[in-house]
Amino acid sequence: DAMVIQNPRYQVTQFGKPVTLSCSQTLNHNVMYWYQQKSSQAPKLLFHYYDKDFNNEADTPDNFQSRRPNTSFCFLDIRSPGLGDAAMYLCATSGSGEVEQYFGPGTRLTVT
Amino acid sequence: QKEVEQDPGPLSVPEGAIVSLNCTYSNSAFQYFMWYRQYSRKGPELLMYTYSSGNKEDGRFTAQVDKSSKYISLFIRDSQPSDSATYLCAMKDDYKLSFGAGTTVTVRA
Numbered sequence: 001d002a003m004v005i006q007n008p009r010y011q012v013t014q015f016g017k018p019v020t021l022s023c024s025q026t027l028n029h030n031v032m033y034w035y036q037q038k039s040s041q042a043p044k045l046l047f048h049y050y051d052k053d054f055n056n057e058a059d060t061p062d063n064f065q066s067r068r069p070n071t072s073f074c075f076l077d078i079r080s081p082g083l084g085d086a087a088m089y090l091c092a093t094s095g096s097g098e099v100e101q102y103f104g105p106g107t108r109l110t111v112t
Numbered sequence: 113q114k115e116v117e118q119d120p121g122p123l124s125v126p127e128g129a130i131v132s133l134n135c136t137y138s139n140s141a142f143q144y145f146m147w148y149r150q151y152s153r154k155g156p157e158l159l160m161y162t163y164s165s166g167n168k169e170d171g172r173f174t175a176q177v178d179k180s181s182k183y184i185s186l187f188i189r190d191s192q193p194s195d196s197a198t199y200l201c202a203m204k205d206d207y208k209l210s211f212g213a214g215t216t217v218t219v220r221a
Contacts, residue, residue, distance in 0.1 A: 004155070031207070040120060042200070042211035043156070050207075090155055099144050101209060103155030 003027070004104035006091050012110045013081050021076040021107045023091030032074045033101060034066060035090040043090055049074065050096075078109075086111045115139050118201055118212025126220050131188040135201035135212045138182065142203035142210070145177045147186045150198045150214065159186070159199075191219045 004025045013019040023032065030051050035043040046060045049068045063085070065077045078085055088108050092101040118135045125131055133147075144163055148156035162168045165179045176185040184203075188195055198214040 006155075040213060042114075042116065042118075042213045043209075044211075045208055048207065055207075092155075099146075099161055099204060100158045103148075103157065105153070105155045108153075 004091055004093055004102050006089075006104035006107050008107060009105060010108050010110075012112060013078075014112055015082065016080045019078050019081055019109070021078075021089050021109070023074045023076075023104055024072050025091075025093045025102075025104075026072070027093055027095075027102060028071065029093035029095045029098075029102070030071065031094045031096065032068060033092040033094075034074070034076050035092065037088040037090055037106070039087075046076070081109070081111045083111050085109065115210045116201060116203060116212045119215055120213050122216040122218065124218045124220060125191055127191060127193060129191050129219075131191050131195065131217055131219070132185065133187075133199050133201075133215050133217070134183065134185040136183050137203055137210075139203070139205060139210070140182075141205045144204035145175070145184045146202040146204065146209070147173075147175060148200045148202055148211075150200060152197075156200055188217075191217075193219050193221045195219050 033048040034046045037043040047056045067075045088106045090106045091104045094101045116137045146161040147159045150156040165177050168175045172189045174187045196218045198216045200214040201212040202209045
C-alpha cells in the first residue's frame with residue numbers, strides 16, 4: 001500500500017543534542033510538509049517543499065531545518081533541542097493541486 | 113485570536129448517539145473545509161472535505177459549512193465505539209492547512 005512512513009516512531013534526545021527525524025513516501029507526491037503538534041494543540045506547519053523548492057513558515061524557529069534529497073525522502077533536523085521542542089512531529093504529502101494531505105504516523109520526540 | 117477555534121471537549125456519548133462537532137474561523141480566504149480523524153498515536157486521516165457552503169454527506173458523517181457565519185460542523189450519526197478518536201477541523205488557503213486543536217470523542221459501548 002502506498003503510504004507515508006516516519007522513523008523513528010519515538011525519539012528521546014538530550015537537551016541541546018542534535019536530532020534528525022525522517023520521512024519517506026511511496027505516493028510519489030511532489031509536496032511534502034512537516035508539522036509540529038504539541039499535546040492537545042493544533043498541528044502547526046513548520047515548512048513545506050514543492051518539489052525541491054523549500055518554503056519556511058515565518059514563525060518557524062531557526063533551530064529547525066529540513067532537507068529533501070529526493071522526491072521520496074524528507075528530513076527534519078533540530079539543531080539544539082530545547083524542552084519546549086518536545087512534541088509529535090508529523091510528515092504529510094500531497095499531489096500538486098490536490099486538496100488532501102496524507103499524514104504519516106508521526107514521531108514523538110522527548111527532550112530530557 | 114486564533115485563526116481556527118475548536119472546543120477541545122472531551123465529549124463522551126453512548127453508542128448510537130449523534131455526535132456534533134464544530135469549529136469557527138476568522139480567515140475569509142479559506143476555500144476548503146475539512147475534517148480529519150486522529151486515533152491515539154497515529155497521524156490524522158481525512159474524513160471528508162467541502163468546498164463551499166452547504167451540506168455534504170458520506171455514510172454516517174455529515175459536514176456542514178456556513179461561510180457567512182464562518183462556522184463549520186461535523187455530525188456523526190449512529191456513533192460506534194470505533195468512532196472514539198480526536199476530530200480535527202482544518203481549513204485550506206492556497207497550500208496551507210490551518211487546524212483546530214481537536215475535539216476528543218469517546219463513544220461508550
